Amino acid sequence: MNPGIQVAPTVDAANPWAMHAVRILAIRREVPQAFTYELAFEDHAVGERFRFRPGQFDMLYLPGIGESAISISSDPDDPQRLLHTIRAVGNVTRALARKRVGDQLLLRGPFGSAWPVESCEGQDLVIAAGGLGLAPVRPVIHHVINRRDRYGKVWLLYGARSPRDLLYTYEYDDWRRADIDVQVTVDLGYDGWDGHIGVVPTLFDRLHLNPARTRIITCGPEIMMRFVIAACLTQKIGPQHIYLSMERNMNCALGFCGHCQLGPAFVCKDGPVFTYEQMEPYLDVEDF
Amino acid sequence: MSVSTIPVGSTVSLQKLRLQGLIDALTNAGYQVIGPQIADGAVVYDELDSLEQLPLGVIDEQDGGRYRLERSNDAGYFDHVVGPHSLKRYLFPPQETLQQLHLKDGHWNVEPTPIHDKPVAVIGARSCDLHAVAIQDRVFLEGPYVDPGYRVRRERLFVVSVQCRRAAATCFCHSMKTGPRASRGFDLSLTELDDSFVIEVGSDQGGQILASVEGWKASSAAIVDQAKEQSVQLERTMKQRADADPAAGTSRPRQLDTHDVHDLLLNNLDHPRWEQVAERCLACANCTMVCPTCFCSSVTEVADLTGEHVRRERTWASCFTAEHSLLNSGVVRNSTKSRYRQWLTHKLATWIDQYDTSGCVGCGRCITWCPVGIDLTEEVAAIRETAS
Numbered sequence: 001m002n003p004g005i006q007v008a009p010t011v012d013a014a015n016p017w018a019m020h021a022v023r024i025l026a027i028r029r030e031v032p033q034a035f036t037y038e039l040a041f042e043d044h045a046v047g048e049r050f051r052f053r054p055g056q057f058d059m060l061y062l063p064g065i066g067e068s069a070i071s072i073s074s075d076p077d078d079p080q081r082l083l084h085t086i087r088a089v090g091n092v093t094r095a096l097a098r099k100r101v102g103d104q105l106l107l108r109g110p111f112g113s114a115w116p117v118e119s120c121e122g123q124d125l126v127i128a129a130g131g132l133g134l135a136p137v138r139p140v141i142h143h144v145i146n147r148r149d150r151y152g153k154v155w156l157l158y159g160a161r162s163p164r165d166l167l168y169t170y171e172y173d174d175w176r177r178a179d180i181d182v183q184v185t186v187d188l189g190y191d192g193w194d195g196h197i198g199v200v201p202t203l204f205d206r207l208h209l210n211p212a213r214t215r216i217i218t219c220g221p222e223i224m225m226r227f228v229i230a231a232c233l234t235q236k237i238g239p240q241h242i243y244l245s246m247e248r249n250m251n252c253a254l255g256f257c258g259h260c261q262l263g264p265a266f267v268c269k270d271g272p273v274f275t276y277e278q279m280e281p282y283l284d285v286e287d288f
Numbered sequence: 289m290s291v292s293t294i295p296v297g298s299t300v301s302l303q304k305l306r307l308q309g310l311i312d313a314l315t316n317a318g319y320q321v322i323g324p325q326i327a328d329g330a331v332v333y334d335e336l337d338s339l340e341q342l343p344l345g346v347i348d349e350q351d352g353g354r355y356r357l358e359r360s361n362d363a364g365y366f367d368h369v370v371g372p373h374s375l376k377r378y379l380f381p382p383q384e385t386l387q388q389l390h391l392k393d394g395h396w397n398v399e400p401t402p403i404h405d406k407p408v409a410v411i412g413a414r415s416c417d418l419h420a421v422a423i424q425d426r427v428f429l430e431g432p433y434v435d436p437g438y439r440v441r442r443e444r445l446f447v448v449s450v451q452c453r454r455a456a457a458t459c460f461c462h463s464m465k466t467g468p469r470a471s472r473g474f475d476l477s478l479t480e481l482d483d484s485f486v487i488e489v490g491s492d493q494g495g496q497i498l499a500s501v502e503g504w505k506a507s508s509a510a511i512v513d514q515a516k517e518q519s520v521q522l523e524r525t526m527k528q529r530a531d532a533d534p535a536a537g538t539s540r541p542r543q544l545d546t547h548d549v550h551d552l553l554l555n556n557l558d559h560p561r562w563e564q565v566a567e568r569c570l571a572c573a574n575c576t577m578v579c580p581t582c583f584c585s586s587v588t589e590v591a592d593l594t595g596e597h598v599r600r601e602r603t604w605a606s607c608f609t610a611e612h613s614l615l616n617s618g619v620v621r622n623s624t625k626s627r628y629r630q631w632l633t634h635k636l637a638t639w640i641d642q643y644d645t646s647g648c649v650g651c652g653r654c655i656t657w658c659p660v661g662i663d664l665t666e667e668v669a670a671i672r673e674t675a676s
Binding site: 005006007011013014015016017018019021042063064065066067089090104106221247248249251252254255256257258259261263264266269281285286287288 | 386387389391394395396398400427428431432433434435436439554557558583584585586587589591595598605607612613614615616617620621622623625626629630633634638641642
């Protein structure tokens with residue numbers, strides 16, 4: 001489905017199971033149950049080689065517990081400062097949440113397809129994220145800010161369940177200063193919240209988009225992305241200009257284990273980033 | 289005749305009992321020799337020392353959910369077709385250790401598992417299974433990443449294929465264009481005649497091994513033609529019998545209309561037939577375990593009591609389990625309907641998108657070993673009949 005897969009310099013195509021040792025440099029508590037880990041390669045030569053594209057993920061491994069696919073949430077122009085935001089919900093991520101600064105993990109990566117930041121140059125960009133879905137698009141925000149003049153209008157539409165579930169709130173002002181129109185909404189407000197209440201797709205109605213020059217990047221729960229897509233289609237944005245990040249059971253990241261298949265795609269190697277045009281036949285098929 | 293090798297493409301004859309010489313030659317060359325033999329009422333692959341272990345004069349009657357061994361009128365060593373085992377287990381084993389890790393001074397050392405087992409030579413592989421290996425090569429060798437364990441086993445594998453001289457009612461390689469005649473992918477290829485084997489050399493290694501077997505002689509043109517005609521005749525029979533009315537009390541031998549099957553299935557993801565097959569399907573995963581191309585797997589962590597020594601074990605997995613599509617938010621394919629649909633659409637449709645080949649070689653194992661006899665050729669035909 002995606003013959004042009006680039007193998008990252010830190011992945012050995014002939015032995016893609018090989019891992020690199022990393023140490024936890026810092027841990028930041030973001031929202032309830034979600035933490036950002038800053039990781040550093042123990043072998044500096046590997047760290048020097050490490051590059052990732054926005055939207056890619058790493059396999060983080062705890063021996064005896066297992067591997068988990070975690071998107072990279074830091075600045076791709078500064079690959080040595082490597083951040084992963086992790087929600088402790090599964091077997092591996094709960095064990096990760098018990099790790100401390102200085103502990104060792106093992107890492108394979110990066111893997112997967114990237115957000116189309118190059119082909120979006122010269123266009124307006126709407127980044128629509130929900131919940132933890134902001135983590136895989138934060139590299140896009142960094143990328144855009146680092147070369148802001150190459151993009152037209154840029155919006156970030158971001159929603160979470162409640163104000164305390166909003167990720168990276170400490171960075172919104174920086175992003176706004178870099179001329180990104182950050183609009184935030186929550187499903188459930190409470191005392192002291194004077195922002196927007198409602199789901200992310202409702203924010204679309206307030207935007208005046210030029211459909212011919214608008215590109216959409218969306219990441220969040222599948223149900224949210226479906227409504228974002230519907231809002232985009234209403235605004236006459238082409239299915240080939242809507243990019244989404246799909247979630248499936250990624251075990252190996254290599255297209256070997258078969259668990260993450262979604263129609264013709266292996267989400268781990270052909271994705272996780274797809275166009276809506278690619279996913280359209282399957283998104284509404286029940287239990288597919 | 290004493291030569292060091294027999295050129296690729298040559299055909300020689302060997303008296304039947306001389307086949308022991310081939311087993312011995314492979315053993316002496318350092319191979320673990322595997323061949324078909326009877327165990328628990330089925331022809332399976334296992335270690336082969338002697339010609340006497342082969343299932344002489346035995347045929348396997350197969351049908352949906354049915355497999356029975358019977359005495360044959362011919363006294364052939366290879367009159368059975370395919371049993372539950374295929375070459376898959378010798379390249380992509382049901383269980384293997386991917387890596388071992390040891391914790392030392394707060395640092396994990398990762399060791400890939402060296403492949404200590406001997407190289408394997410399999411006698412008896414059929415054309416469908418050679419095609420299945422070529423399909424798995426695309427998965428494990430020909431994509432952006434290479435599976436190192438598969439690669440080592442694949443490079444060392446020695447294949448002695450056998451040309452089928454009968455087909456079970458479940459066989460439909462003629463539909464999938466994967467047989468019955470094996471034309472490539474073997475080191476040596478045997479055609480069993482009444483009193484001799486005709487052996488075609490398919491590789492340099494094959495030529496070297498065969499040259500060391502006592503008693504081979506160049507085949508006459510007539511014998512070579514006779515051997516080829518056997519495959520031609522079988523293919524003709526397979527096509528004719530699938531169109532003829534079946535004999536009383538027997539089911540119709542299989543065929544699969546592959547025309548446009550990719551679009552047929554993907555345009556009918558909501559076809560009512562998926563519900564109907566799900567009422568019969570037990571989601572037992574047998575079809576995926578016997579399939580020679582199914583490649584799904586899971587990795588399990590095995591730690592000792594200290595937690596300082598860990599093995600990563602890869603085992604075969606199946607899309608018929610809930611675990612297969614498990615996310616933190618729940619199971620994606622939460623019904624037997626969705627799992628059967630995943631299996632069949634992958635095998636016959638999306639496999640083509642992924643690997644530019646069907647995932648089915650027409651071996652019929654999934655039909656035979658399905659406890660309720662679900663037949664994919666019948667399911668496809670039913671969808672085709674009332675397709676949207």
